[in-house]
Amino acid sequence: MTRPKLQPFLRPKHIDQIPCGTCFNAGHLVDANAGWRTDTPVLDQSLCTGCLQCYLLCPEGVIFRAESGLLIDYDFCKGCGICAHECKAKAITMRKGGL
Amino acid sequence: MTHAHKAFASGNEAVAMGVRLARPHVIAAYPITPQTTVVERLAEMVEDGSLRCEYLHVESEHSALSAAMGASAVGARTFTATSSQGLLYMVECLHYASGGRFPIVMMNANRALALPWNIYNDQRDSLSQLDSGWIQIYVEDAQEALDMIIQAYAIAEHPRVLTPVMVNLDGFVLTHTYELVDVPSQQSVDEFLPPFQTSNKMDLDAPTNMGFTATPADYMEFKYQQHRAMVDAAEVIVNTDRAFGTNFGRNYGGLVDSYRSGDAEFILLTLGSVTGTARVVVDQLRAEGHRVGLVKIRYMRPFPARELAALTRRAKAVGVLEKNISPGYEGTVFTNVNSALAQAGSSPLVLNFVAGLGGRDIAKADIARMFEQLAAGAENPPDERVIFVTLQVAVAPEALVRYADEGL
Numbered sequence: 001m002t003r004p005k006l007q008p009f010l011r012p013k014h015i016d017q018i019p020c021g022t023c024f025n026a027g028h029l030v031d032a033n034a035g036w037r038t039d040t041p042v043l044d045q046s047l048c049t050g051c052l053q054c055y056l057l058c059p060e061g062v063i064f065r066a067e068s069g070l071l072i073d074y075d076f077c078k079g080c081g082i083c084a085h086e087c088k089a090k091a092i093t094m095r096k097g098g099l
Numbered sequence: 100m101t102h103a104h105k106a107f108a109s110g111n112e113a114v115a116m117g118v119r120l121a122r123p124h125v126i127a128a129y130p131i132t133p134q135t136t137v138v139e140r141l142a143e144m145v146e147d148g149s150l151r152c153e154y155l156h157v158e159s160e161h162s163a164l165s166a167a168m169g170a171s172a173v174g175a176r177t178f179t180a181t182s183s184q185g186l187l188y189m190v191e192c193l194h195y196a197s198g199g200r201f202p203i204v205m206m207n208a209n210r211a212l213a214l215p216w217n218i219y220n221d222q223r224d225s226l227s228q229l230d231s232g233w234i235q236i237y238v239e240d241a242q243e244a245l246d247m248i249i250q251a252y253a254i255a256e257h258p259r260v261l262t263p264v265m266v267n268l269d270g271f272v273l274t275h276t277y278e279l280v281d282v283p284s285q286q287s288v289d290e291f292l293p294p295f296q297t298s299n300k301m302d303l304d305a306p307t308n309m310g311f312t313a314t315p316a317d318y319m320e321f322k323y324q325q326h327r328a329m330v331d332a333a334e335v336i337v338n339t340d341r342a343f344g345t346n347f348g349r350n351y352g353g354l355v356d357s358y359r360s361g362d363a364e365f366i367l368l369t370l371g372s373v374t375g376t377a378r379v380v381v382d383q384l385r386a387e388g389h390r391v392g393l394v395k396i397r398y399m400r401p402f403p404a405r406e407l408a409a410l411t412r413r414a415k416a417v418g419v420l421e422k423n424i425s426p427g428y429e430g431t432v433f434t435n436v437n438s439a440l441a442q443a444g445s446s447p448l449v450l451n452f453v454a455g456l457g458g459r460d461i462a463k464a465d466i467a468r469m470f471e472q473l474a475a476g477a478e479n480p481p482d483e484r485v486i487f488v489t490l491q492v493a494v495a496p497e498a499l500v501r502y503a504d505e506g507l
Binding site for chain 1: 198199200201261298299300305306307308309310311313317320321323324327
């Protein structure tokens with residue numbers, strides 16, 4: 001459940017720094033992509049049982065485990081609401097707005 | 100392990116033998132006339148154990164090239180083959196393969212395009228794909244077909260090139276005619292063609308993203324890089340051909356081959372199997388004292404612009420014989436040749452002989468007439484530079500009146 005981090009994109013200065021073909025190091029996320037979120041899932045850690053259903057069902061793979069508990073990567077969450085709908089403990093609620 | 104031997108083989112069988120010697124890991128192909136016997140022979144080789152490779156049965160040409168790309172993307176040496184409608188069906192994948200820099204080798208049996216439906220030879224299928232980013236080779240005989248399959252892998256997989264290669268054989272004229280072919284030993288081919296190594300692949304130890312998107316901010320650099328790789332391929336092609344000659348005792352001149360063109364006043368440019376017929380005509384006309392010559396264009400991409408300009412530098416007139424027409428303008432080979440000569444500041448008369456469409460025969464007398472037209476044109480340049488050779492009917496509107504009277 002370790003996730004690749006958003007990395008700063010260093011723009012190539014020379015043609016030989018452009019990948020040969022469409023092949024480059026995996027996990028090199030350079031653009032946050034959450035602009036179309038209208039509602040935002042918010043997790044209440046005190047209610048979370050750690051069942052990981054949200055992690056399994058999130059279509060974007062943006063829910064991950066940290067030392068403090070489950071976290072949501074808002075750089076890539078599209079706000080679909082599946083996690084909130086599936087959470088049996090009602091630990092996730094959808095808050096109005098993209099935040 | 101095969102030893103060097105001679106075989107009586109068709110063009111297609113020679114291709115299959117060349118492929119076996121190149122030891123591909125994966126073959127994915129869909130049969131189409133007149134390519135079918137290539138993939139039949141390869142299937143038999145896999146069945147009898149003389150070729151150890153995955154042979155994928157796919158449901159279309161689009162899938163054939165897609166499967167070849169998937170295999171190439173894990174570092175496999177791959178082969179596919181097609182023709183005509185099949186080539187056009189995989190056009191989307193042609194660009195995918197070249198943009199992804201997958202060094203796939205594909206044999207194409209040159210065949211006319213529908214409509215009208217026609218299974219016979221011309222070159223409008225592959226010539227319509229010059230912009231697809233593939234290296235294009237046109238071979239003259241079965242020996243060259245076998246040899247160029249082996250060279251094609253060395254060129255495609257070269258780190259400076261990493262570009263797919265299409266080896267074109269004239270349908271039936273070459274794919275289905277038999278000749279004596281020198282088949283090199285497996286050991287000698289292994290020495291010439293080392294196993295495929297690439298970093299452009301999926302690898303558990305070094306995970307990569309493959310087949311990604313590029314926005315307007317980055318896309319153009321990928322196309323520039325592809326263009327430069329193709330330009331650089333010219334040198335790799337010449338070196339590969341030279342090395343092939345050292346190893347096997349046969350080579351082909353790299354991007355072009357010329358025949359008695361050194362002091363020629365009138366030079367005909369050809370592609371593929373018709374070159375053999377044109378050679379005979381050149382000999383006949385030379386025996387009569389005419390200073391005629393021949394240049395065989397072996398590669399349409401990268402295009403041998405400088406070579407053609409240099410070889411035709413002293414000619415009074417140059418003819419481009421091609422089994423192709425871009426309706427409404429001229430043959431595409433003619434366009435490319437004129438651009439090359441113009442950029443070199445060379446300005447002989449250039450005539451376009453459009454011939455052999457849909458498999459129509461190009462006879463020695465037809466080629467002799469082309470040389471006559473070049474000689475006449477050098478004196479009095481004709482208004483129309485694009486000439487359809489061997490049309491069987493009159494095309495002048497006023498001629499219709501005469502034939503209408505006959506009740507047709």
